[in-house]
Amino acid sequence: MSELERKRKSGWEEVKEDEERNILKFADEYMDYLNHAKTEREIISLSEKIARENGFKSLDEYTELHPGDKVYFVNRGKSMYMAVIGSKSMEEGINIIGAHADSPRLDLKPNPLVQEGEFAYFKTHYYGGIKKYQWTAIPLAIHGVIVKENGEKITVSLGENDDEPVFTISDLLPHLAKEQEGKKLSEAINGENLAVIAGNRPDTSEDSGKSKIKKYILKLLNKKYGITEDDFMSSELEVVPAFKARTLGLDESLVAAYGQDDKVCVYTSLRAILNIENPERTAVCLFSDKEEIGSMGNTGMESHVFDTFISELLNKTRINRPNLLDKVFCNSRMLSADVDAGEDPLYASVSDHNNAGLIGYGISLNKYTGARGKSGSSDANAEYVAFIRRIFNQNSIKYQLAELGKVDVGGGGTIAFILANKGVDVIDCGVPVLSMHAPYEVTSKYDIYSAYLAYTTFFKN
Ligand code: MN
Ligand code: MN
Numbered sequence: 001m002s003e004l005e006r007k008r009k010s011g012w013e014e015v016k017e018d019e020e021r022n023i024l025k026f027a028d029e030y031m032d033y034l035n036h037a038k039t040e041r042e043i044i045s046l047s048e049k050i051a052r053e054n055g056f057k058s059l060d061e062y063t064e065l066h067p068g069d070k071v072y073f074v075n076r077g078k079s080m081y082m083a084v085i086g087s088k089s090m091e092e093g094i095n096i097i098g099a100h101a102d103s104p105r106l107d108l109k110p111n112p113l114v115q116e117g118e119f120a121y122f123k124t125h126y127y128g129g130i131k132k133y134q135w136t137a138i139p140l141a142i143h144g145v146i147v148k149e150n151g152e153k154i155t156v157s158l159g160e161n162d163d164e165p166v167f168t169i170s171d172l173l174p175h176l177a178k179e180q181e182g183k184k185l186s187e188a189i190n191g192e193n194l195a196v197i198a199g200n201r202p203d204t205s206e207d208s209g210k211s212k213i214k215k216y217i218l219k220l221l222n223k224k225y226g227i228t229e230d231d232f233m234s235s236e237l238e239v240v241p242a243f244k245a246r247t248l249g250l251d252e253s254l255v256a257a258y259g260q261d262d263k264v265c266v267y268t269s270l271r272a273i274l275n276i277e278n279p280e281r282t283a284v285c286l287f288s289d290k291e292e293i294g295s296m297g298n299t300g301m302e303s304h305v306f307d308t309f310i311s312e313l314l315n316k317t318r319i320n321r322p323n324l325l326d327k328v329f330c331n332s333r334m335l336s337a338d339v340d341a342g343e344d345p346l347y348a349s350v351s352d353h354n355n356a357g358l359i360g361y362g363i364s365l366n367k368y369t370g371a372r373g374k375s376g377s378s379d380a381n382a383e384y385v386a387f388i389r390r391i392f393n394q395n396s397i398k399y400q401l402a403e404l405g406k407v408d409v410g411g412g413g414t415i416a417f418i419l420a421n422k423g424v425d426v427i428d429c430g431v432p433v434l435s436m437h438a439p440y441e442v443t444s445k446y447d448i449y450s451a452y453l454a455y456t457t458f459f460k461n
Contacts, residue, residue: 008358009361010358010360010446011361011398011446012253015446022449024445026448026452027255027445029271030268031246031247031257033263035244035245038141038143038259039102039105039144039238040079040102040103040299041077041143043266044078045077050274051070051072051274054274056070059071059312062316064318065317067085067086067087068085068278069084070082070083075299075305076298078299079288079289079305081284081286082273082286083282083309084273084276084282086282088280088281090282090310090319091327091328092281092331093330093331094283094332095281095283095332095458096286096332096333096419096424097272097285097286097335097458097459098286098287098301098337098415099266099287099337100266100288100291100292100301101262102127102128102290102291102292103258103261104128105239106124106125106238106239106240107124107125107236107237108124108144108196108239110232111123111229111233112232113217115211116195119199119213120200121195121198122142122195122239123195124196124239126191126194127238131437132188133171135169135194136169136170137168138169138242138439139159139166140166140169140240141158141160141166141167141240141242142156142157142196142238142240143237143240144235145236146227146232146235149234154226156237166242167196167197168196169193169194198217201216202216203216240259241439243256253444253446254443254444255442255443255444255448256441257440258439258441259441260339260431260433260441261338261441262291264431264433264451265338265430266287268337268448268452269337269451271455272452272455272458273455275456276460286306288415291414301419310325310328310329311325326422329419329422329424330422330424332424332425333387333424333458334419335428335455336414336415336429336430337455338415339431339432340364340402340430340432341357341404341432341436342356342358342359342364342432342443343356343357343358343432344434350406350409352403352407355402359432359434359442359443361400362400362447362450363400363431364401364402364431364432365400365401365429366427367379367380367427368380369414370411370413371410375411376417377411377413378416378417378421380425380426380428385427388427388429391457397453397454398450399429414428431448431450
């Protein structure tokens with residue numbers, strides 16, 4: 001039974017000693033995961049490795065699936081779906097948790113390398129919603145792949161280790177920035193100026209022509225990776241902050257890291273499904289791609305590849321028949337595992353305190369997101385919200401119901417509506433974050449652990 005009046009309290013006020021040990025240990029493991037994977041490709045490949053170590057096998061390794069079997073499918077190295085087959089028929093519905101592995105960043109342009117003055121630059125096109133000024137004058141790393149015309153794939157990671165160079169984007173010194181500082185924040189940095197410094201040293205060979213600095217970089221790239229300038233055309237190289245995930249604060253209660261939107265939900269839901277043995281309802285965990293740019297493309301949630309995965313589960317459990325997939329979705333439940341905007345006291349005016357996710361107060365549920373009158377939001381049904389409340393309360397999960405900012409101040413979107421459109425009951429449920437989409441995002445270790453417990457509970461009910 002709830003008390004008459006809703007009382008809000010920091011999770012830390014109620015934590016017992018052994019629970020605190022678990023919270024801190026879990027956060028250490030989370031930070032270690034982040035420090036081994038920064039891009040969607042790296043997250044998927046590391047998560048696949050972890051899944052295999054924990055008894056999951058890829059879909060094509062099974063000819064038949066039986067209750068208790070653990071199976072996964074990797075879609076083009078950028079999204080991944082996992083399942084533990086339940087004892088009940090999937091026809092009665094499945095439990096899905098969906099997070100996204102992509103994060104805002106700067107992508108190298110198809111022809112990125114230029115020389116301007118005495119510098120060689122990699123030109124970029126930003127990916128997702130960023131505040132451009134945050135990406136200048138910080139250490140950056142380059143991660144990704146270059147695929148040569150013959151199909152050979154070269155994996156690149158530069159700027160993470162102490163013995164590797166880092167990269168950066170220059171910004172104007174304050175002494176000469178009078179005009180820039182008078183501009184609107186959104187216009188102070190031009191998108192075309194998000195150019196990463198690649199080098200400053202001219203090639204000294206006789207035939208190097210005009211662009212000697214660019215030429216020198218090309219020679220180095222050829223030596224290191226065996227590539228020519230044309231090979232950039234078939235590459236996916238992502239510029240990300242070179243920071244490591246670290247414990248934040250004297251009280252060590254927080255995590256600071258790049259890409260916690262939405263890798264914090266990827267990690268916590270991954271850890272949750274690893275715990276699931278012989279569930280009643282089939283447990284499905286998915287890590288999608290392209291969420292930050294609208295979930296399009298064949299690795300984004302809007303693609304039908306996820307439906308194909310579920311169809312294959314129906315095939316291999318030998319229950320499939322025409323239109324069964326639609327019925328499965330209509331009977332299914334989902335937590336759209338995506339981060340929430342935590343209330344920031346320095347910018348309190350954008351939040352309605354009573355309806356804001358507070359850092360350290362447990363996992364945030366967003367019944368709806370959207371902007372300008374909930375537009376674009378799937379808005380979870382009250383019956384479903386009651387079900388989630390019930391299972392969280394029964395399992396002592398600390399949660400809060402929040403919305404993303406004050407009315408008409410802004411809004412957001414997640415993958416929730418995509419599954420809701422198929423008939424699934426969906427609610428957004430994730431960790432509140434400060435400085436979302438910034439190069440360094442902040443979360444609470446308490447909330448991270450709450451997410452892990454919440455997702456585990458969801459799979460078991
Ligand atoms: Mn997100
Ligand atoms: Mn986001």
